[in-house]
Amino acid sequence: MDDKLAGASRRMQNRGRLEGDIAAVAVRVFAECGYEGASVATIAEQAGLSKQNLMYYYPTKQVLYERVLDDVLDDWLARMTQLAAAGPDDAPADVLRAYIQAKLRFSREQPYASRVYAMEVIAGARLYGEQIRERVVPVLRRDIETFERWIAAGRIAPVNATHLLFAIWAMTQSYADFAPQMALVLGRDDLSGHDFSDAEDTIARMVLAAVQPPAEK
Amino acid sequence: MDDKLAGASRRMQNRGRLEGDIAAVAVRVFAECGYEGASVATIAEQAGLSKQNLMYYYPTKQVLYERVLDDVLDDWLARMTQLAAAGPDDAPADVLRAYIQAKLRFSREQPYASRVYAMEVIAGARLYGEQIRERVVPVLRRDIETFERWIAAGRIAPVNATHLLFAIWAMTQSYADFAPQMALVLGRDDLSGHDFSDAEDTIARMVLAAVQPPAEK
């Protein structure tokens, strides 16, 4: 009986790993081709199995796409929520810097994830809007409230907290989404690590300068 | 003979108008569905003609798509190059504010144009990379050089000019591209004009605070 359970469990683990591998390939293809432009056959080929076999694990293309977006959100939320748990003792400047660093890091380490999410939003979030409403928006709202508490306590300057967050999101996101254009401007094939630390410095400088509280008298 | 020429000219004008109208419809469909997701039949239907008739004016879908992107670039360049002609007498703060305002205005007035361009870049600019290299990159490079001249002259603080431009681009662009997510955060159906003036204030505050030159002694 132990053997039987262990065998079933192992099979489940294998299945889980394979599904994860397929999703990892799919995120890149969706990012490069868009949802409609990505064909199940292409994803299957790059994942090293047949189209029909892929569809044994993911019954429809849309299910695979939603799994990809779920993985994107899981990763992003895991990175971002630990930050949002900033205690009232933490200095706003340190929290903001860490926030920028984490989001930029996500753009560097998971550029395809960032792009698939971006394309879904740009096209109107028709397939994934409900998940965004339920999982992303509450996190962003809480971040905005944190900013507003800081403002109310006089710890940062009275900026528009919502648009400040939009700005941070936009600047960090763009290092994944607009990387092709940035590479053209910089005359390189890809964005190097050096560019990301320059990006972090520049973004942090802008955010921190904007929220600098009036000097105490 | 005058009649003949005038008739031919009129026909050409009509054809030009119709092609422009089709492109104006197509930009919205491409923005909402992506290149592959947008069907010629859908565009034709919304433009009020048959699919076959549309393909009389645009022989292939890709030609129509490139025309759409050409129009996007024409509009954007026309708005942006007049600004870049900033004389050496103009105050950097005024030029930056005008730049932010113009780009934000483009996001508000031509959201579909902004989105189609963004999706093309995110997916790797496979179809339009050459045009971006030839028409967009030089403009961005010149903007960066303007920033660097200001820095060399001590008129703004010594920031990374390239990343400053990337940041301005990202923040302004996002008000078209991420409008669906912003609307969800704000709990509204669309972004109102009020949000754009708040956006402009916040972005300008960040940029100007970051480039504020050290006070003269």
Place this chain on the structure above:
DNA sequence: GTCTATATCGCGATAGAC
């Protein structure tokens, strides 16, 4: 220029043997 009709293809998805 606009119509009807159709060619040709690739797509997502399914059926059933093993």
Place this chain on the structure above:
DNA sequence: GTCTATCGCGATATAGAC
């Protein structure tokens, strides 16, 4: 679980009458 075979659909694109 993986294979071969195939269905049905919608897509781009074309041909030819008027």
